Amino acid sequence: CSSIGKVTMLESFSSVVRVAVETSESQVEVELVPAVEIPTCWPEKAQWPCYLKRWPSQEKVQCIKSLGFDLLARSNYHWHLCFSRAKLMEGPNKDGGCHVKCFRVMRQMKEDAWCAGNKPVITVYHLQTVLFWMCEKYPRTKDWRCFPEAFLRLVQKLHKCVSQRFLKHYFVKNTSLLKHANTSDLDLVASKLAVFLENPIFCLE
Known part of the structure; x- marks a missing residue:
């Protein structure tokens, strides 16, 4: 220690x-960053989930909502919702999937090659959001048994979001996590992701 x-x-x-x-x-x-903890309460603005889905389970949804949320200061006068305590990926690999491995590799690639620095335009929270959307789109265990395929799906989704400069918030409707991001920085990350996708073998061997 x-x-x-x-x-x-x-x-x-x-x-x-x-x-x-x-x-x-x-x-x-x-x-x-100044933060206010709001336990055992779920914000009305976060109408999640919009309808029944296979992922996450209803038990997981109720558990997450029972934990509440946080308010983080965005400026001297504005606050935004934070759902960092929503641990959607806890215990996801008990079914043999590679969710966590995909996320860890993608995070390492972001820090080492795609978006390094003290103020990266793409953060770990952005990567988590991409993972949440892909888990929802591919809820079956078999979709996460092959690491190369699952990992490339995540990177392709990230590339699409960065290229379009739009990443939909997982919990709050009609909200983009890239709305205030620097467009030049996003374009640079998009170009790096495109280069990687042209020849991703070195990472997947």
Whole structure:
């Protein structure tokens, strides 16, 4: 376990404060955002699920709604809904699927090749949202038994969303998670994803 040392503020923009935390092993940069916890309640704006589906199960839906949500400060005057406690992917591989493996590889590729840096235009939450939509579209266990096929489906979906500059929020209707994203940064990520999709063998071997 690393011990925490000096904490230095790097910058402050809008409601976000970015700090550098020195540990015994390395320096880690962290973004701090004001948040309000709303437990045991589900927001009216999040009309989810819209109708019965095979994924997630009704038991999982009720469990997630019972955990509530958070409000994160977007600016000095605006807040947005956050569903980080909605652990849809807990225990998904008990049926032999490769959901978690696909997500971990995609996250590593994002950090190493597609969208690195301290302020990436594509975040882990974006990747989770893509995974949620694909799990809903492909709810059968057999659709997630072949890692190369499942992984490529995820990357293709991500490429489509980034290219169109539109990623539908999984819980809130008529909301795009890329609405305020820098279009030049999105285009750059889209081009990198396109190059990868032309020859993805090196990652899937």
